[in-house]
Amino acid sequence: SLGLDAIHTAGATDFAVNSASGLAIRVNSLTVDATTKTVTLHLDRDVDRGEAVTVSYTKPAGDNVLQDAAGNDAANLTKQLVTNNSAADHTAPVLGTATVSGHDLVLIYAEASSLGLDAIHTASATDFAVNSASGLAIRVNSLTVDATTKTV
Incomplete structure (x- = not known):
């Protein structure tokens, strides 16, 4: 007592x-x-x-x-x-910035969740379309999602 x-x-x-x-x-x-x-x-x-x-x-x-x-x-x-009483995350990730260096184009997302992006259930390379400034298509060979840094 x-x-x-x-x-x-x-x-x-x-x-x-x-x-x-x-x-x-x-x-x-x-x-x-x-x-x-x-x-x-x-x-x-x-x-x-x-x-x-x-x-x-x-x-x-x-x-x-x-x-x-x-x-x-x-x-x-x-x-x-x-027991987890946390509220659900209903905020979709939003693209913050994108950078390119050689063969790597990095998409940096501003994700509301502190967990970052979902690296398991993700899009495939064919879901992205990349074009040069002159309009030429650049094929995406593969992608990697880093949940912690919120990058694709």
Whole structure:
């Protein structure tokens, strides 16, 4: 009934958050609310609605551990599934800039989602038409999507 100890608590690095794709999501900081018995992890990026997320906690050595007000340490967590209440991303990617260097034409998208572009479900090379300034068609041989840098 005493709640959590909000003074002597674990640090952000004692928690690990991962998406189902295996990408780590860095924990920037945390807030402990002793009364409501909650720990809020402040992440370095948004989590999209369809993204599956897990959290792990490893009790550190020393006095700064997650515990209740009576001094009982919280147990370690290993890949605990998290309920995702994030809003859906309904904003389509928009072309920001395009650059060409030799054989590579790079499309840089301004994507609202912090996850970037979908590198798995993507267009094919034949879906793009490239023309020179004089109107000559330039065939697209292949394409690569980099989800993180939001480029095609």
